[in-house]
Amino acid sequence: MAEPGDLAAVRAAIDRLDDDVVALLARREELVRAAGRLKADGAAVRAPGRVEQVVARARERAVSHGASPQVVERVYRAMIGAFVDLELATAAVSDGVVVGPAAPGSAGEVLTLQLAAHGSEAQLQTRPLAETLEEVAAAVAAGTVLTATVGPRVVGAVRGALDGGVLTVGHLVVAPDHRGRGVGSALLAAVERTPGARRAVLSTGADDLRLYRRAGYREERRERVSAGLELVHLAKDLSG
Ligand SMILES: C=C(O[C@@H]1C=C(C(=O)O)C=C[C@H]1O)C(=O)O
Structure with a gap:
C-alpha cells in the first residue's frame, strides 16, 4: 500500500481499513454466536485449547504477511476474550x-x-x-x-x-x-x-x-x- 503523505491521510486510510475490519468482525461474531449455541457449559465456551490453536495460526499468518506476530497475538487474545464474554452472556450457561x-x-x-x-x-x-x-x-x-x-x-x-x-x-x-x-x-x-x-x-x-x-x-x-x-x-x- 502506498504511504500517505501526512497524518490526516494516514488516519483516513486507517478509517477505511477499519470499515473492512469491523465488517469482518461482524461476520466473526455471527460464527462465534453459532459456536456458543452448540456448547453446554462455561468450560466448553472458553475452550482454551482452541484459543491456542487460533492464536498460533494467526501468528503464522502474521509472519507470512510481514506483520508483527506479537502484535497480532495481543490483538487476537483481546478479541477472543471479548468474544468469550459475549458467548457467556448470550447462549451459554454458568458452569455446572x-x-x-x-x-x-x-x-x-x-x-x-x-x-x-x-x-x-x-x-x-x-x-x-x-x-x-x-x-x-x-x-x-x-x-x-x-x-x-x-x-x-x-x-x-x-x-x-x-x-x-x-x-x-x-x-x-x-x-x-x-x-x-x-x-x-x-x-x-x-x-x-x-x-x-x-x-x-x-x-x-x-x-x-x-x-x-x-x-x-x-x-x-x-x-x-x-x-x-x-x-x-x-x-x-x-x-x-
Ligand atoms: C468460537 C469459539 O469459542 C471461543 C472463542 C474463540 C474465538 O473467538 O476464536 C475460540 C475458542 C473459544 O474460546 C470456539 O470454541 O470455536
Missing part, C-alpha cells in the same frame, strides 16, 4: 448447569418451578401455568420439556411444541436463586435447536422482554389482556 431433555420423574419439580415463577407471566394465570401434574408428566413423556439442572436439582425449564416448522415456546421458568446467570438464555437456545423448527413464536408479559430481545426475538403485536396487563407476541426466524 446442564441443559437437556427433562428426565422421567422430573414433572413434579418442573410444575413447582412453574407455580413459583414470579413476574408478569405468572400473574397472567394462563393455562400453562395452571397445569396439573398429569399434564406436565405427559409433556415430559412426550419429550417436549427441556430442563436446566445443577446436580440433581431442576433450576429451570422450557417447553417447545413443533407444528409445521413453527415452534411454540412456552413455560420458560428459572428458579429465583439462579436468575441472571444465563440459564434462561441457554434453555431458549436449546429449545430453538428442536429439529425441524424454522420459526419460533412465544407470548410473554410486557416486563420480561429483555431476554427474548437479546436472543433475537421481534415483537409482532401486543394484546391487552386486562387493565395493566399486556401480552406481547414475539417471533424469531430460525432458518438462517
Whole structure:
C-alpha cells in the first residue's frame, strides 16, 4: 500500500481499513454466536485449547504477511476474550448447569418451578401455568420439556411444541436463586435447536422482554389482556 503523505491521510486510510475490519468482525461474531449455541457449559465456551490453536495460526499468518506476530497475538487474545464474554452472556450457561431433555420423574419439580415463577407471566394465570401434574408428566413423556439442572436439582425449564416448522415456546421458568446467570438464555437456545423448527413464536408479559430481545426475538403485536396487563407476541426466524 502506498504511504500517505501526512497524518490526516494516514488516519483516513486507517478509517477505511477499519470499515473492512469491523465488517469482518461482524461476520466473526455471527460464527462465534453459532459456536456458543452448540456448547453446554462455561468450560466448553472458553475452550482454551482452541484459543491456542487460533492464536498460533494467526501468528503464522502474521509472519507470512510481514506483520508483527506479537502484535497480532495481543490483538487476537483481546478479541477472543471479548468474544468469550459475549458467548457467556448470550447462549451459554454458568458452569455446572446442564441443559437437556427433562428426565422421567422430573414433572413434579418442573410444575413447582412453574407455580413459583414470579413476574408478569405468572400473574397472567394462563393455562400453562395452571397445569396439573398429569399434564406436565405427559409433556415430559412426550419429550417436549427441556430442563436446566445443577446436580440433581431442576433450576429451570422450557417447553417447545413443533407444528409445521413453527415452534411454540412456552413455560420458560428459572428458579429465583439462579436468575441472571444465563440459564434462561441457554434453555431458549436449546429449545430453538428442536429439529425441524424454522420459526419460533412465544407470548410473554410486557416486563420480561429483555431476554427474548437479546436472543433475537421481534415483537409482532401486543394484546391487552386486562387493565395493566399486556401480552406481547414475539417471533424469531430460525432458518438462517
Ligand atoms: C468460537 C469459539 O469459542 C471461543 C472463542 C474463540 C474465538 O473467538 O476464536 C475460540 C475458542 C473459544 O474460546 C470456539 O470454541 O470455536
